[in-house]
Amino acid sequence: MPVYEYCCPDCSVRFELMRSISQSGDGAPCPKCRKPAPRAMSRFASFSKSDNGMSAPIGGSSCSGCSSSSCSTCGG
């Protein structure tokens, strides 16, 4: 199944979800607020990928203390 990227306008959270093609146009539940989020433009999906192969969250708030996945300063 292909992986689609979704972006929640409320939380500015991008996330990927593996779905069938028939479901790709439907909103996907946001991992934060559980509201259905519209699909993001997949052309920019590779833009966030760094050389280490790890996908970093895009559009989320980050601070200088964000060295790990959890950050108490910005809520991670």
Ligand SMILES: [Zn+2]
């Ligand atoms: Zn959300």
